[in-house]
Amino acid sequence: xxxxxxxxxxxxxxxxxxxxxxxxxxxxxxxxxxxxxxxxxxxxxxxxxxxxxxxxxxxxxxxxxxxxxxxxxxxxxxxxxxxxxxxxxxxxxxxxxxxxxxxxxxxxxxxxxxxxxxxxxxxxxxxxxxxxxxxxxxxxxxxxxxxxxxxxxxxxxxxxxxxxxxxxxxxxxxxxxxxxxxxxxxxxxxxxxxxxxxxxxxxxxxxxxxxxxxxxxxxxxxxxxxxxxxxxxxxxxxxxxxxxxxxxxxxxxxxxxxxxxxxxxxxxxxxxxxxxxxxxxxxxxxxxxxxxxxxxxxxxxxxxxxxxxxxxxxxxxxxxxxxxxxxxxxxxxxxxxxxxxxxxxxxxxxxxxxxxxxxxxxxxxxxxxxx
Amino acid sequence: xxxxxxxxxxxxxxxxxxxxxxxxxxxxxxxxxxxxxxxxxxxxxxxxxxxxxxxxxxxxxxxxxxxxxxxxxxxxxxxxxxxxxxxxxxxxxxxxxxxxxxxxxxxxxxxxxxxxxxxxxxxxxxxxxxxxxx
Numbered sequence: 301x302x303x304x305x306x307x308x309x310x311x312x313x314x315x316x317x318x319x320x321x322x323x324x325x326x327x328x329x330x331x332x333x334x335x336x337x338x339x340x341x342x343x344x345x346x347x348x349x350x351x352x353x354x355x356x357x358x359x360x361x362x363x364x365x366x367x368x369x370x371x372x373x374x375x376x377x378x379x380x381x382x383x384x385x386x387x388x389x390x391x392x393x394x395x396x397x398x399x400x401x402x403x404x405x406x407x408x409x410x411x412x413x414x415x416x417x418x419x420x421x422x423x424x425x426x427x428x429x430x431x432x433x434x435x436x437x438x439x440x441x442x443x444x445x446x447x448x449x450x451x452x453x454x455x456x457x458x459x460x461x462x463x464x465x466x467x468x469x470x471x472x473x474x475x476x477x478x479x480x481x482x483x484x485x486x487x488x489x490x491x492x493x494x495x496x497x498x499x500x501x502x503x504x505x506x507x508x509x510x511x512x513x514x515x516x517x518x519x520x521x522x523x524x525x526x527x528x529x530x531x532x533x534x535x536x537x538x539x540x541x542x543x544x545x546x547x548x549x550x551x552x553x554x555x556x557x558x559x560x561x562x563x564x565x566x567x568x569x570x571x572x573x574x575x576x577x578x579x580x581x582x583x584x585x586x587x588x589x590x591x592x593x594x595x596x597x598x599x600x601x602x603x604x605x606x607x608x609x610x611x612x613x614x615x616x617x618x619x620x621x622x623x624x625x626x627x628x629x630x631x632x633x634x635x636x637x638x639x640x641x642x643x644x645x646x647x648x649x650x651x652x653x654x655x656x657x658x659x660x661x662x663x664x665x666x667x668x669x670x671x
Numbered sequence: 672x673x674x675x676x677x678x679x680x681x682x683x684x685x686x687x688x689x690x691x692x693x694x695x696x697x698x699x700x701x702x703x704x705x706x707x708x709x710x711x712x713x714x715x716x717x718x719x720x721x722x723x724x725x726x727x728x729x730x731x732x733x734x735x736x737x738x739x740x741x742x743x744x745x746x747x748x749x750x751x752x753x754x755x756x757x758x759x760x761x762x763x764x765x766x767x768x769x770x771x772x773x774x775x776x777x778x779x780x781x782x783x784x785x786x787x788x789x790x791x792x793x794x795x796x797x798x799x800x801x802x803x804x805x
Contacts, residue, residue, distance in 0.1 A: 304769060312770060351680040431769040438774055445687035468687075469728070472694035480702075544710070591765040609765070612703070619710040621703045627772040628695040630703040630713065630720040634755075635772065637765025 302483065302610070302625060303497075307374030308432035314370030315363045322362065346398035353446050358397040360443035361407065364414070365390030367436045379426065386414055404447055411444040415475055422482030429479045434625050437479070441472055479625040496657050499594045499605040499640065506600065513599025517654050519564035520584050520644040530579045533570050542618035548574050548668040549659065551585060562586050562596050562642065571643065573659075573667040580667060582659060583645040591637050599655065605640040606657045612636075678790050685786035686731045688779050689745060693727035695775065696720055734787075746787055749780045756780070 304312075326347075332340035347355070368387035372380050389410055396403040418437055421427040445468050505513070527533040530540070530552065538552035552570045560566040567584035588595045588605070597603045612621045612629035613636045621630065629635055642655065647667075650660035700720030707714035727748070733741035756776045759766040767773060 302769070302771065352677055353680040353683050356684060431771045435770045435774055438771065442687065442691060445691060446684065449683050449687055465732075468690055469694040469697065472691055473698050476695065476698045591763065591768075609768075612699075614710075614712050614716060616712040616716070619706070619712045621706040621710070621713055624695065624698050624702060625771075626695050626698075627775050628699040630699050630716040631696070631723050632716045632719060633703075633713075634759045634764070635766045637768060 302429060302431050302434060304432055305374075305428065305430040308371060308430055310373075311367040311370040311432050311436070314366045318362060318366035319359075322359070343395075343398055350398055353450060354397050357407070357443050357446040357450070358394040360439050360446070361390045361394040361397075361411070364436055364440050364443065365394065367432070367439075371432075379421070382417065386410075386417075390414075404450055408444060408447045411440050411447065412471070415440055415444070415471065419475065419478035419482070422479055423485065425482070425486035427482075428486065429483045429625060434479060437475055438626065441475060444468070444471065476624050476626055483625060496606045497609050498657070499597065501597065501601040501604050503601060505602045509598065509600035509602060513602040513655065516562075516564065516598060516603060517644060517646075520567070521646045523564045523567070524570065524581060524584055524646055527570050528581050530572060530581075538570055543574075544618050548664060549582070550574055550579065558587075558589060561588075562598075564644075567644075568641075571659075573664070575667050576669065582647050582663075582667065583643055585641055585643050587641045588639045591639050594640050595642060597642075602653070603642060603655050605642045607640040608636075608638045610635070611638075681786045681790040682734060682737075685745075685783050685790065686735045688783050688786070689727055689731040689734065692779060692783075693724045693731065696724035696727060700724055742787060746784065749784045749787070753777070753780045753784070 329340045329344055329347075333344045350358075365387040368383045368390065372383045372387070375383055393403060393407045393410055396406075415437060418427070418433065422429045422433075427433065448464060448468055451464070527536070527538070533552045534540075536554070537556050538554045541551045541553060543550060550572045552572065553568060554566075557563075557566040557568050560568070563586075564584075568587040569585040570581060571583045571585055572579040573582045586595065591607065595605050597605060610623040612623050612633040614620070614630075614633035616632060619633075621633065623629055623635055627635060643657065643659075645654045645656065645659060645663075647663060649656055650662050652658065652660040697720075700717045700723075703713045703717035703720065707717055730741045730745050730748070734745060756766070767776065
């Protein structure tokens with residue numbers, strides 16, 4: 301669900317380059333300090349006296365600053381300007397850790413303001429949450445947690461101590477929820493529904509692609525005619541998957557077809573609807589062998605593959621939920637991404653069409669009484 | 672600048688990371704509750720996850736207070752977490768895709784383990800909080 305935006309990728313390199321630069325910078329400072337350069341001596345004294353916790357907070361703020369500055373070329377207008385201010389601010393605060401005693405409060409405010417601004421941007425739809433943005437927020441959250449712990453809780457009264465103890469978990473939870481809301485409220489064009497990522501395709505189909513899509517549908521319908529009775533599917537090697545109360549559809553899979561590529565005579569799975577009068581064949585599911593390997597799409601945008609990402613799968617009862625933006629699942633379930641799949645619905649699938657990622661809600665309600 | 676010892680600092684950093692992990696678990700548990708309406712398994716898993724999150728908050732608090740048993744339980748929890756993630760990563764199911772899952776599910780548990788290991792020589796008795804240099 302959360303990919304790496306193309307124009308954000310250089311920011312990852314910037315973070316690595318920055319860490320290498322810092323090592324060189326420290327060596328240079330030591331060289332200058334040996335030659336009695338006053339400012340280098342003062343900075344190194346502060347650096348050597350700082351605790352590992354303060355050093356880590358400074359390093360994380362530097363990384364966040366570098367990421368923000370590296371993202372400026374891909375962001376115009378007010379966002380780009382704010383990235384410059386934010387990046388320079390983080391670098392200044394990271395240096396202030398070693399030369400001032402008052403850096404904690406400004407750093408906490410700067411980190412909090414950056415997190416809040418990101419949430420406003422993604423919830424408003426001005427920025428799509430991607431893995432670079434989320435990783436940057438993770439770094440800022442850790443830095444904020446460290447800065448907050450550098451205050452002495454023993455000296456404060458209990459309401460303040462309670463506030464400090466709950467503030468950080470609350471900020472982490474609100475940040476997670478905010479990114480999630482932003483991602484779900486403003487899915488990009490390649491997200492059919494939560495968790496399903498569509499194959500990038502051209503916007504319109506050519507006449508040849510329309511003909512190829514019609515041929516695929518006709519061939520699949522002809523091939524599936526023999527499996528109307530689930531017993532025939534079982535006899536042909538298809539095995540029913542686990543039944544879930546949450547899913548009105550039941551997939552029968554055939555491992556012998558796992559290497560076939562969009563072959564109407566050898567679909568990887570048959571899809572049955574669980575109706576009041578038994579199982580009714582509604583379509584086929586073609587699936588590629590590996591995650592991220594899009595299949596052949598003879599119909600262009602009409603036969604668009606999709607893969608399910610950000611899914612928490614529990615083997616207990618074969619159940620699914622959604623991952624948080626920070627890639628965490630409930631205990632007892634694991635994160636999975638399915639290999640790309642293409643459904644061919646042999647019943648009338650309403651406005652969604654015969655190759656939609658999901659069975660149309662109206663068609664599903666008509667068949668199963670559930671949506 | 673800071674009067675905190677290196678060992679104290681390591682334990683404090685580990686505590687912050689454990690609180691971060693606990694907060695992530697809390698959100699994961701809470702977000703699974705709606706799925707529990709139609710998926711009975713997730714009713715149980717959401718409650719278990721929230722309890723695990725509460726336990727991690729408690730362990731982080733006791734780690735900072737220098738409790739040896741909290742240190743032991745956290746080492747166990749992080750080793751378990753890393754092992755499960757490593758096993759899932761070996762399967763072709765796309766568990767680890769991109770920097771966020773690497774940071775959250777591999778780097779942070781590993782960092783907590785390293786910090787706990789390097790801070791293990793500290794005394795088990797209670798201690799005051801970090802000093803404010805300001």
